[in-house]
Amino acid sequence: MSVYDRLEEMGVVLPEMTPPAASFAPWVRTGDLLYLSGHIARRDGGPWVGQLGATLSTSQGREAARRAAIDLLGTVHAATGDLGVVKQVVKVMVLVNSAPGFIEQHLVANGASEILEGAFGSAHARSAFGASQIPFGSCVEIEAILQVA
């Protein structure tokens, strides 16, 4: 099964790449590493605004992280032309817009990790933590480093 078959099986439709909202590139490649810029969670064509522990539940945050990871895969597809060249997801950083008492950033981040592991078949290194805010008030932001052929 190809990566695209696995994504289809998970019900994932790859989006067009969203152009960066500021002065940076959506990705940069150096050697066999592909660095993906921070991708914010989106809904209804705009930022998914909210804060975990305040206006969003853990399960909503998890869905937001899932969507940000899917957008990130759309960028990887645009960068490589073929997700089949991805050798592994090396490292993922998941920022969770967190009110002071919210401590389930790891559960929110799982929404992203499960898509990525499902697509490529191996687990990645990861950090997840609470950000005091995220651009546009988005609830989740995800960056990643991938190894490509």
Add this chain to the structure above:
Amino acid sequence: MSVYDRLEEMGVVLPEMTPPAASFAPWVRTGDLLYLSGHIARRDGGPWVGQLGATLSTSQGREAARRAAIDLLGTVHAATGDLGVVKQVVKVMVLVNSAPGFIEQHLVANGASEILEGAFGSAHARSAFGASQIPFGSCVEIEAILQVA
């Protein structure tokens, strides 16, 4: 002196690797780089819960960062089988669970940096900053990139 001798001299006992609490790998290797996932500070077998500038002092935070770095070394030992293959610690990111007025993240982070520099004999690049929260309410989280033979 081996890395293990230096650790013993610093009174460090390497722990067994703690399995990740969510959907990710404790480390991923790509080329000669080893990416370590975020390791939260632990005490008494569980997360070391607290916030700098609220419930914990700078010296407590420093001790928490030291323990998280030791756990991280336990993971490096599990990943490599021999800490002697580590060429250098390239980069460390230290997240400090910080109340609004706490501005000594660099002093907290030194608790981790001193163990790592003591073990491997050279200084690493580093960022340290305040997170609004950390998974499980832990007070410190540390991730790292190492170069291995």
Add this chain to the structure above:
Amino acid sequence: MSVYDRLEEMGVVLPEMTPPAASFAPWVRTGDLLYLSGHIARRDGGPWVGQLGATLSTSQGREAARRAAIDLLGTVHAATGDLGVVKQVVKVMVLVNSAPGFIEQHLVANGASEILEGAFGSAHARSAFGASQIPFGSCVEIEAILQVA
């Protein structure tokens, strides 16, 4: 035009490298990658203290990010001896000391990205987000990964 010519055209004077304020190295090189430690924004010879959304405006934050990026270039010059060996800026992380309601981290970060893109002629991958605090109470902190010859 050399990198130095482009910097001069932008009115940038490279500073001497600021020694780290704690137990870490200003940079580490591995292979052709140069990892730069977090550089905090400075003003009048000390940390530029303040928080976006509280005591500083977006345009002030943008200027702070610009200055931190210039300091970072001073470190790259010290690390390499010649900015001409820089192949590309791979990845930049911009931490913005953010009050709860501040959501323009991307605009603050542009102050850094524009200097870096102006100097080297290509865009970089980037993440920008809100930190609950930054060492010394500084308003901005920037780390980066560069590819060098």
